[in-house]
Amino acid sequence: MLREPARGDWSPGQYGKFAAERSQPFFDLLSLMDPVEGGTAADLGCGPGELTRLALEELHLATIVGVDNSPAMLASAEQRSGGGVSFVSGDIATWQSSAPVDVVIAAASLQWVPHHREVLRHWTAALAPGGQLAVQVPANAHAATHVLAAQMCGEEPYASAFGANGPPPDPVHDNVLAPDDYARILDDLGFVEQSVTLRVYPHRLANVRAAVEWVKGTTLTRIEKRLPDDTYARFLFEYEERLGELLDHAEPLFYPFSRILFWGRVAT
Numbered sequence: 467m468l469r470e471p472a473r474g475d476w477s478p479g480q481y482g483k484f485a486a487e488r489s490q491p492f493f494d495l496l497s498l499m500d501p502v503e504g505g506t507a508a509d510l511g512c513g514p515g516e517l518t519r520l521a522l523e524e525l526h527l528a529t530i531v532g533v534d535n536s537p538a539m540l541a542s543a544e545q546r547s548g549g550g551v552s553f554v555s556g557d558i559a560t561w562q563s564s565a566p567v568d569v570v571i572a573a574a575s576l577q578w579v580p581h582h583r584e585v586l587r588h589w590t591a592a593l594a595p596g597g598q599l600a601v602q603v604p605a606n607a608h609a610a611t612h613v614l615a616a617q618m619c620g621e622e623p624y625a626s627a628f629g630a631n632g633p634p635p636d637p638v639h640d641n642v643l644a645p646d647d648y649a650r651i652l653d654d655l656g657f658v659e660q661s662v663t664l665r666v667y668p669h670r671l672a673n674v675r676a677a678v679e680w681v682k683g684t685t686l687t688r689i690e691k692r693l694p695d696d697t698y699a700r701f702l703f704e705y706e707e708r709l710g711e712l713l714d715h716a717e718p719l720f721y722p723f724s725r726i727l728f729w730g731r732v733a734t
């Protein structure tokens with residue numbers, strides 16, 4: 467029996483509400499890669515682990531280790547360990563592999579850490595000759611869901627409630643680079659083949675409430691973590707009202723979601 471996640475931790479249940487929408491970019495990422503029969507891999511920011519196992523199967527790997535720093539996500543992932551799949555707690559910003567791996571995957575996790583050039587340098591250093599790096603990162607800081615959250619963080623009573631450190635910045639806005647920056651970084655890091663794509667996923671959600679449920683499982687976790695319960699409840703209430711106005715209370719709601727997918731292979 468899994469424990470409820472600690473307040474402000476990731477919630478596998480909340481995250482899983484949009485599993486179908488979230489898994490399509492992972493399939494697209496896998497389709498960029500070549501299988502590595504009997505190879506080894508790391509899935510950085512693995513979340514609840516279903517996709518980690520899928521990567522093992524689709525890429526014909528012998529082993530894959532999922533790395534995450536959320537106790538709740540790891541507890542959920544642990545249920546999927548075995549048969550070559552394992553999970554460890556770790557920070558993807560400083561992750562290092564004890565032995566070179568054939569594949570490094572990071573799906574919807576890189577945006578949570580800054581200094582992508584440096585982080586990608588670390589990840590590349592973990593690759594065996596001929597190894598592949600595959601990353602999918604949201605590029606939707608301009609979406610109404612994200613702009614409104616950032617705006618409200620700067621307004622009262624929320625701004626004061628965050629205390630001396632101020633509101634938590636939107637990691638997608640602050641950390642994610644342009645597609646051509648990633649192409650240049652891959653080239654600088656010595657990747658001999660690469661592919662970088664900006665792709666828009668055309669989601670149709672039932673209504674604005676569904677969009678709120680979506681972001682509650684991801685970008686709003688940074689706000690939930692920092693506000694007292696009652697203030698976060700008020701934030702959510704006001705957020706849904708204002709998002710509804712911004713999006714004309716559309717039902718269904720067209721929710722385009724931009725993501726950057728990039729892949730590269732180092733020299734053999």
Ligand SMILES: C[S@@+](CC[C@H](N)C(=O)[O-])C[C@H]1O[C@@H](n2cnc3c(N)ncnc32)[C@H](O)[C@@H]1O
Binds near residue numbers: 533558
């Ligand atoms: C949006 S989920 C993605 C999960 C999975 N890769 C997928 O595609 O569904 C992001 C995951 O990254 C993890 N994460 C965020 N920052 C991290 C860090 N610095 N170190 C390790 N994991 C991190 C979170 O705990 C969460 O499980």
